[in-house]
Amino acid sequence: MSKQSKTTGVVDSRKMSGELFTLTYGALVADLVRDFERPAEVNRQLDKMGYNIGLRLADDLLAKNSQISRCTDLHQTADVVAKTALKNYLGVTAQVTNWSSNNDEFSMVLESNPLTEFVEVPSDLSELRYSQIICGAIRGAMESLHMEVTASVVTDVPNPTEIRVKFIRILQEYLPAGEED
């Protein structure tokens, strides 16, 4: 009984205001902009942080959404990312569009991006990709599921965020022995 009440306590404490997330992210970007001279460096750092988050998020996502099964092609993968993963972690869904002719590249358009909710990027930081952390997270999450992808921000604040994802290859060598099928 006491065990049970303990776990519900944890679940409760996970529900928190999205504004906190947005503001915290904003404070981080502002801090990075101050720390690094060039916006490109900021993008790189955000991508790295996103990657680290993504590696852990993939676990979390699969643990909580048992209906997600193994994806057999990139269309399914794109659907899971756009409909389930973004819904779970950012509270929005994305449109999957602009498939390349050989089906290895697609765009995701986030009509309302919570990260950029209160954001105005000054004109001297036009190189800054504000939502770069999402790209890093996608890359990290995909990598922990044995898929190498590249993700990059095509458009960002003030336009709707568009993220281009390109599939590179399946990472076979990371499979533990006896697991490949």
Place this chain on the structure above:
Amino acid sequence: MNSLNHSANFPWDFLHAEIVKYQQAKEEKEKEVRQKYAEQLSSGLDAEVLTDSQLVQQLFEQGNAGTRLESMGFRVGYALVEKIAKDCPRFTTELDIMKFVCKEFWTSAFGKQVDNLRTNHQGVYVVQDNRFYTVSTFSESKQYLEEAAMYLSFPSGMVRGALQNLGISSVVTNSCDTLPSVKFHVHIAR
């Protein structure tokens, strides 16, 4: 403008962990730079070092990881409380404000109310949370007590920022004897 109203599990804890990690790495790097500078200074190469603007900037940067996290938290708390308090009637007393922070602010920022609020009625408040959000995933033993301290700077700053925006200048410190129970000590400046 309403994308924030969905009930998503924002992965704030992951983001926060990355921020902590980044600030710690930065502090580490600064230490190295200072040491390098001290060495070069003692071997008489200072003129050369001082032309490196990046190095000089890092050298004179103030504060360690804890204080920088605290000031980031301050910023966040300052902005967040504005959103939360916008529909509240004006607070009349200091205690009202503290109660508001412990209930509404705490709930939307850290997911639950505080468990205990004590005061000596002379400007010192002790806020106790028996399962504090940022350290609730840590192992409940002494093992990670030291590491956990870094995960409390940001929330401390948030509390200070929230109070500041409600008109109270304060100093917020924290103490933690057993995880995940945390006490925040709020000293109100007179």
